Amino acid sequence: MATDPLSSSISTNTVILELGHKIFRAGYAGDFRPRCTAPAPPISARTFSGYLSALTPALSNLLLQGLLAGTAPGGGLRAIVLDRGLGEDPRFRRAVVWALLDGLGGVPSDRGRALVGSVCFLPSIVAALYSMPRASGRTKQEEEDDVSRKFTTGTVALVVDWGAADVRVACVYHDGGEDYGWDGRDVTPAHVIDGTYQVCPMGFESILRNLRQYLPASSPNGDTWSRSDTFEIFQTITRTMITNGTLHPSCKDVVDNFAEKKEEEPSTSYPVTLPSSGHLSFPVLPDPVLDSLALIFDANDPDSPPYALLECLLSCPIDMRKRAASNILVVGGGAEALRGAGVDVIAGLRCATERGVSEGRKFARLKVCVEGMVIRDPVGKERELGAWLGASVAACAEEIGTGGWITRASFLPREED
Structure with missing residues (x-):
């Protein structure tokens, strides 16, 4: 037994x-x-x-x-x-x-x-x-x-x-x-x-650092922006945009959409309430959040996770590529934090890699592998x-x-x- x-x-x-x-x-x-x-x-x-x-x-x-x-x-x-x-x-x-x-x-x-x-x-x-x-x-x-x-x-x-x-x-x-x-x-x-083995610098902290660059010099209560405050802003704006249909959970087309928004009038701001500021509500533009999401889902950026995924797949022995592409596992606290903000990381990676294969000649040979891509969460x-x-x-x-x-x-x- x-x-x-x-x-x-x-x-x-x-x-x-x-x-x-x-x-x-x-x-x-x-x-x-x-x-x-x-x-x-x-x-x-x-x-x-x-x-x-x-x-x-x-x-x-x-x-x-x-x-x-x-x-x-x-x-x-x-x-x-x-x-x-x-x-x-x-x-x-x-x-x-x-x-x-x-x-x-x-x-x-x-x-x-x-x-x-x-x-x-x-x-x-x-x-x-x-x-x-x-x-x-x-x-x-x-x-x-x-x-x-x-x-x-x-x-x-x-x-x-x-x-x-x-x-x-x-x-x-x-x-x-x-x-x-x-x-x-x-x-x-x-x-x-x-x-x-590939390493890219776009961990979850890089998203918060990028977002913090757009914020005022100090928070509403006069202190410097803490990590929890920055995460609260990212989470609130992302969830609000997904709820009202402005942003798809997979962040598909966020790269193109953000590039277009840069040339348009400033976006409508969203109210954000932070516990650290005594629950004071203040307006925040969504553009910094969109910029952060565009950074991590741009498959043409060598520093992005989708690019690293495609580079890894391209480096894999040819006879193992399709098997590896049909057995992709996403782990880590950064991916979980994105899910907490309402972002569908699995769908986002799939959309971004499909875009990278269709638009870039370097990864064109991976088209068949990407078409059969299966991305999973770990057990539990x-x-x-x-x-x-x-x-x-x-x-x-x-x-x-x-x-x-x-x-x-x-x-x-x-x-x-």
Whole structure:
């Protein structure tokens, strides 16, 4: 009788950590969603020394006061850390390892062992593959039941990880377990296909930065514009325009429409009410919001997510292109934030890529692939948790190899040399 990997005993000593741009998440392998969260260190701390000093308190808050609060941890925990980058500055990985193995590793447990004994990094864009729904039209519970099974060998997907800081796109291929030559030395039998990894700077924060440039120097209460205020403006204007029919949820033709509006009379303003200003209502023109949406859905702009998606697909081996295009997965907090503003990201990406194929000679050869494009949400429909859920599934399905683990015994002596 096959066992459900999400009830595996591995979940008792393995934690999944997602160290995001804005928020840290933690939970046990086998959980369908994180059990606790904590704020990420501020951007100003993201030098190596600053990040290292800020990381240990943040992780202590996340684990000791969060995930493990009220329990008596036995020590020797294994930590799988989701890593958004591929080949990025290794100093930040080193800071994470140091904080977990030395900062938290020095915390005694009830059995006298270090709290965290080993760390493994799993690229979030690879982890997301494990949250891929197997079929459309299923209920949330049916999808959760299905995702807990052993992952299907030979699966290829194009993963769009739309974060706060940037958008990362890659074709990810699962080439099998032990029966297919995987000896467990790699982190997982799923990997990014060489040459397909793309990064574009149009994360959700870039939308807010662009919008902030158009706003007055100060908010109605005289303070500088906060992120929450800017997001409230973006969300209010976008939802209002979608509701009154001025803007399609997919943002189709927003690029052309905004270009035309620049030459016309100023648009009618919309009232926006901010809690931070004492619920004072003030008028805001929709043009800055349209400009932000035009930036992210312009498939002819090399910095846009649709362009990165097409570039990734073009870089994929020819025999895998159609399979990847029919299995596109969108994850990340940035995509979820857009959905919160009423934007249909999946329809928007589809419209933008179709436009990019029809208007640009570079991607014309992808027409057949784009016509058969299928874009999905992760299991549970929670985009911001797609990579986290995938890591949870991969750990319990025994897809995490032995070669990627950094142990306390092997790491600390090298650091002392």
